[in-house]
Amino acid sequence: MSQVFFDLHLAQTTPYPLGIDIERADGIYLYGPNGERYIDFVSGIGVNNLGHGQPEILAAIHEQVDRHLHVMVYGEYIQRSQSLAAEILVSMLPEQLDCCYFVNSGAEAIEAAMKLVKRVTGRTEIIAFQGAYHGNTHGAMSISYNEKKKGAFRPLLPDIAFIRLNHWDDLSLITTKTAGVFLETIQGDAGIRIPNPLFLKALRTRCTEQGAILVLDEIQCGMGRTGKVFAFEHYGLVPDVLVLGKALGGGMPIGCVVSNREKIEQLSFDPILGHISTFAGHPVAAAAAAAALRIYRDSDIVDSVEDKGAWIVSQLKGHPLVKEIRRKGFYFAIDLESDQVVQQVVEKCLSKGLITFWFLSCPWSFRIAPPLTIQQQEMEECLNILKWALDQSC
Numbered sequence: 047m048s049q050v051f052f053d054l055h056l057a058q059t060t061p062y063p064l065g066i067d068i069e070r071a072d073g074i075y076l077y078g079p080n081g082e083r084y085i086d087f088v089s090g091i092g093v094n095n096l097g098h099g100q101p102e103i104l105a106a107i108h109e110q111v112d113r114h115l116h117v118m119v120y121g122e123y124i125q126r127s128q129s130l131a132a133e134i135l136v137s138m139l140p141e142q143l144d145c146c147y148f149v150n151s152g153a154e155a156i157e158a159a160m161k162l163v164k165r166v167t168g169r170t171e172i173i174a175f176q177g178a179y180h181g182n183t184h185g186a187m188s189i190s191y192n193e194k195k196k197g198a199f200r201p202l203l204p205d206i207a208f209i210r211l212n213h214w215d216d217l218s219l220i221t222t223k224t225a226g227v228f229l230e231t232i233q234g235d236a237g238i239r240i241p242n243p244l245f246l247k248a249l250r251t252r253c254t255e256q257g258a259i260l261v262l263d264e265i266q267c268g269m270g271r272t273g274k275v276f277a278f279e280h281y282g283l284v285p286d287v288l289v290l291g292k293a294l295g296g297g298m299p300i301g302c303v304v305s306n307r308e309k310i311e312q313l314s315f316d317p318i319l320g321h322i323s324t325f326a327g328h329p330v331a332a333a334a335a336a337a338a339l340r341i342y343r344d345s346d347i348v349d350s351v352e353d354k355g356a357w358i359v360s361q362l363k364g365h366p367l368v369k370e371i372r373r374k375g376f377y378f379a380i381d382l383e384s385d386q387v388v389q390q391v392v393e394k395c396l397s398k399g400l401i402t403f404w405f406l407s408c409p410w411s412f413r414i415a416p417p418l419t420i421q422q423q424e425m426e427e428c429l430n431i432l433k434w435a436l437d438q439s440c
Contacts, residue, residue, distance in 0.1 A: 152291025153181030163226030
């Protein structure tokens with residue numbers, strides 16, 4: 047019955063879904079209805095950084111469900127879980143980032159940030175980067191780069207320009223006409239493209255000089271994925287606006303725009319309700335986020351990410367199929383010779399119960415992004431399967 051409804055009555059995002067039936071999940075593992083076991087080696091595409099079924103997160107969800115679910119559109123009532131999530135989050139960030147606006151998803155956070163930079167500056171131009179992926183809603187798609195994904199939905203938003211990552215000359219295109227510059231701190235869908243630290247600092251300086259707002263998108267690269275809780279911590283700078291999502295909720299849907307109070311409060315007047323969303327900051331999602339943030343803040347879970355990532359590279363480099371590995375922490379793109387070979391490797395891994403995945407805009411690479419909680423023995427099992435799949439695809 048579930049297969050029939052999946053095929054006929056649930057909308058699909060592609061003609062080729064993985065289609066595996068999931069009954070439950072625990073740690074790094076997913077289980078089917080007949081006991082099939084799969085290893086989630088992509089963390090649900092960047093969501094389950096803390097693995098599945100974290101006891102602290104489940105307890106927070108259960109406690110909040112017993113208290114209440116939705117009670118009012120966002121921003122009208124004082125709700126304990128929202129306040130707690132905000133308190134923990136701002137305690138982990140530089141003092142310039144002291145105000146949180148919780149929304150439903152990373153894409154909605156991008157939409158809110160796009161409105162915010164226009165509202166604060168009174169300008170209209172937004173600059174993003176070639177290779178960018180910021181989400182699939184209309185505005186987020188407008189500042190994403192892959193034209194194959196955008197063409198069918200044009201016209202999109204006007205006054206959008208794209209510059210190149212790590213090209214200093216392009217920074218001159220940021221001017222007093224620019225409302226905001228949006229950048230994934232580590233570009234994800236482009237195939238894990240890592241900025242030169244000096245370029246990022248030059249970008250920060252240029253935005254400040256021109257009065258443009260620097261927005262760093264850490265929807266996918268944040269929350270410990272790169273070996274720091276926030277990826278911008280690698281670079282010795284602070285954005286004007288930080289956008290979070292995915293792993294922020296510990297498995298629950300939530301996004302967040304973080305900036306200073308002076309900027310964010312401008313969405314509350316001229317006009318009032320400058321950004322509003324019924325289910326934004328849903329109390330159950332906020333409770334899960336607070337629990338996840340507490341783990342990131344109070345545990346040493348992020349400390350081992352770099353060493354684990356280096357070990358995975360040591361197991362894969364030198365394989366004849368592997369052309370290049372790009373990595374920051376536990377955030378990997380592995381280049382093979384073609385998209386056909388990538389497809390073979392992903393399918394062979396899945397046949398052995400290992401879930402890897404591909405990139406929309408870098409088809410000759412496949413992605414791995416294991417839960418940060420993965421243990422050495424589990425990594426060895428995964429790498430044995432992955433190396434077998436590579437060998438079988440030669």
